[in-house]
Amino acid sequence: MLSLHQLRCFLATYEHRSITAAAEELGYAQPSVSEQIRGLEKTLGVALFRRVGRGVVPTTVADSLRPHAEATIAAAEEARRAVASVVAFETGTIRFGMFGTARLYAGAGLVADVLARHPGVRVELIGQNSNDVQEDLRRGRLEAAMLAVPTMSSEGMHVIPVARDELVYISADPERLQTPVTAQRLAEASLVMPETTWRAEDSTRTVLRQMLHETGRNPQTRIEVEDVETAVELVGMGLADSVIPHGAAVQLIPRLAPKAGWVSLRPQQFDTLAIVHRAGATLSPAARLMIELATARIQAIAEPLAPR
Template sequence: MASAMTLQQLTYFLAAVEHGSFSAAAEALYIAQPSLSEQIRRLEHSLGVPLFVRTNRKLVLTEAGHLLLPRAQHVLVATNEAEESVRGVRTLTGGTVAFGTFSSAQHLLLSGLITDFRAQHPKVRIRVVGLNSSEVADAVRDGVLEAGLVALPVDDRGLDVSGVVWTCEVVYLSADPSRVTEPPTAQQLAEAPLILPEARWGNIDPTRRQLLGRVQRAGVSLSPVAEVESPALALTLAASGVGDTVISLPLARSLGYLERLHSVSLDPPLHETFAFITRRDAHLSPATRVLMELVTKHLAALETCDPVISHIEGAGDE
C-alpha cells in the first residue's frame, strides 16, 4: 500500500517547480539533491503518476503535475496559516489563558496576579474564573479551563493534583471576645451561632466538609444559623454580632476583619489545603505555566500559608 503524501514532499515538489531542476531546488533548500529526488519519487509513487517529465534541460510538469500544483500551494499556505494562528500561544504574544480558582481567591490573589501577568505578557488575554473548588475541578476535567487552584479535597477523577500544596489556617472568629478565650470543642461548634459561606455548595465545600467531619466524629451535628454565599458577607455579619464564623486567617486579614473580630485557632488546628489541578497528562500552554508560577509567587507571599510537599494521598473523594 502506497504511503500518504507528506508536507515535506509537497514542499520539495513546489521548490522543484520554482527552480526548474532537482539540483537547484535542493541547493535553495540547503539539502542534498539525492534526498530531494527520493522524496519526489516517493510522492509520485504514492500518487501513482509521474509529476515531471525529466529532460536534460529543465523539468517539465506532466498533466498530473499541473493538477497538483495549485492544490499543493494551497495546502502549504493553509499549513503556514495554521502555524501562524498558534504562534502567539507558543511565544506568549497572543491567545487566551483560562484558569480557575476557589471563589475567595479574588480577595487573596487575583488583583496582584492579573496585574503581574499583564505587565509581563500584555498581548495574552487572561480569563480567571472564581468558582467553588468542586466546580473548578469539573471545569478542568471537562476542558473548559486548562488548570485551576482549588481547595482540597475535590473529586480528582481524570485530574492530576500537584505535588506541592499550600496550607492556610482556618480560625473561629467572633465579635464577642468571651467566645474565643479557648479553642471551641466539637460540641461548642455544633451549638455555636455559626454563619458559614458557600451556601450553594454546603457540605460539598472542602472546608465545610472538614468541619462536618470534626463534629460528626464527636457524635453531634453542624447546624449553622445562617448560610451565605460570600465569605466577605459572613465576616460582615459576624462583625455586626449576628453570629460567629469560621474563615481562613489570611482571608480575614486580607479583608481587614482581624481588627474588628476576635479569633482563636481550632483544636486540633484546621487548615485549608490548596493545590493546582490539571487534566491528567495534559500538555499545558506556556501562558498557563507562567500563570501558575505567578500564583505560586503570590501564595508564598501570604502570611499563615505554607507550602508543603505532598503525595496528595486521599486528596480525592472517596
Template sequence: MEPRAAEYFLAVVEHGGVTRAAQALYLAQPSLSEAIRRLEEELGVVLFERSGRGLVPTPAGRALVEPARRIVADVERARRTVEEVVALRAGELVVAAVPALAVDPLPELAAALRRRLPGVRLVLLDGTAEGVEADLRAGRCEVALTDGPPADRDPLCRHDAGGREIVLVTAGAEELPDPLPRSRLAEVPLVTELGDSWLRAELGEPRTAVECAHRQALWELVAAGAGAALVSRAGAARELPGARTVGLDPPLHRPVVVAHRPGPLSPAVAAFLEVAGLGCGDPQPRAATNACPAGESRRGS
C-alpha cells in the first residue's frame, strides 16, 4: 500500500465519510472516492460499509487501520530525518586521512565542524595516501585528507590547504643545531611510519631505527628515546610537549590536500570545506571532469 493511499484511508476512517475527509485533505471528493476504490481493488477486500452515520470500516478495514498508521508514521519519520540531514541537524560524515594529517590538522577541523554541526556524527578513517583516495573513489568516505600527488587522469576534486611545517622531534640527548641542515638527517636515527610515501619521496630512504605501523606507537617510541621523528610542529607540541623540536634547513612542509568526488556537494561536505577555509570554485588540478559546482564556496590558500 502506498503512503498516500494509507493517508487517504485513515482520513476516511477518522472523519466517518468521504466528504469530510476530502475537505480535510483539500482534495476533490471524486478523487478521494476513486483512490479508496483503487485501494479496495488492490487489496481485494471491501474496506467500508454504509450506515446511517456515514462510512464504517468493515472487519477488513478495521484490520488495516494500525498497519496504515505505521506506514504514515514511518513516512513522516523518514521525512523528518531527511529534513534534519539537509538542515545539518543530523546525519554522518566519513572523513579519511593519512596518519600524519589525522594528527594535524584533522583534530582541529573535526572540532570546528562539531561546534558548527553538533548533530552530525563524524567517522574518521586512516590509511596510506593511495588507500584514502581509493576509499574516496569507492564511496567509503566523502572527504579525504591526503599529501599524495594526483594520479594520472585523476577524477577527484582537490583543494590546496597549504602545508604543515615538519620538524625533528627528539627526547634524546643529541646535540643538534636548530635549524638542522637536511644533509645531516642521515646522522639521526629516526622512528618512521610504514606507508609514509610522502616523507620518502621528499628525503629518500632516511636512517630508520624503528619503523612502526601506528601513529600512537611513533609518539611512544620517541618519548622512550628509541629515536627521533619528523612530524608537524603542531603535532609535536601537542603529543610530546616535553621533547625538543628542531627545524630543518631548508624548511620542509608537508602538503595538506582536501579531496572529494566531483559533482554537487552534500551539506556536510560543504560545511567541512568551510571550516577548513576552503572552497570548490577552483580545485586542483583544474579540469572539466573534476570541477566543483560553481559558487558554492571559495578556494583556500
C-alpha cells in the first residue's frame, strides 16, 4: 500500500541523492529510510534508484515520480493546513441552531459578532422550524442551539437556561393596555398569533396554553400567521391583539406598529431561552463560541437567568 511516509522518504532521498542525507534530514536512522524506499519500490514494482556502490542514483522512473510525489505531499499538507485554519476559525463553517424569538432579535447581531471576530468563517444559523432544530440536535446534525424551551429538560438533551423574556400583550387600543391582562381577558380577546408560536414545541406555546386552559377555554385566535412580524403589523392595523415576547415587542413595535403598545399579563408569563445540546457531548470550540456570543446577546435584551 502506497503511503505518504514512503513518498516523503523518496523525495528526501531524491533531492539529496543519498539515503543517509535523507535520513538525517527526516530525523531517522539510515536503514529506516532505506527500508521505506525498498517498500515503495516493491509496491510500485519498479526500481527508483540504482544502488551504485557508495551512493544511489535515481532512475528515470524516479524522475517521473518526483513531481507526483511532491504534489501528493503538498495536498496532504494542504489538508492539514485547511483543518488547522478551520480550527482557528479562519475559514470553514460555524453552524448553530436558533429558533423562536431569540433568532428574531438576536440572530443578525449574533452573526455580526461572529464575523467581527472571525471574518473568514461562514455562519449558518439554522432555525426555519423548531421541530427541525430539535430533530437536528437529536440526530447530531446540529451541535448546539438556543431555543425557547419548556422549563423541563428534554429527553437526552442538556438544557441551560440563560434568560427569560416576558410575554406581553400588544394592542393598538390604548384602553386594553391600561392594566395587566388576565387569563380571562386573554381568552376573550381577538388574537392574531404567529403559527410558529402555537405549533412549535417552545415555551410560549406551553405557557399560553396552560394559562388559557385554566380558564376552561381553548385558545381563541382570530388570525393565524406564519411569523411574528406579520402578527405585529396586523396588531398595528388594529385588526387584532397578540401576545409576543417583550424583546420582540421592543424591536418590532416601533418599526411595524408605531401606534401599538404593550402590557404585562397577569400573572406574568415568561419565555425561557436556553442553550440546548446533546447530553454528554463534548462541545467543540465553535459551539462554545456561539454559546458564549448568543448568551451575551440574549442577556443584553432579555432578563438574565443564573445558570442552574
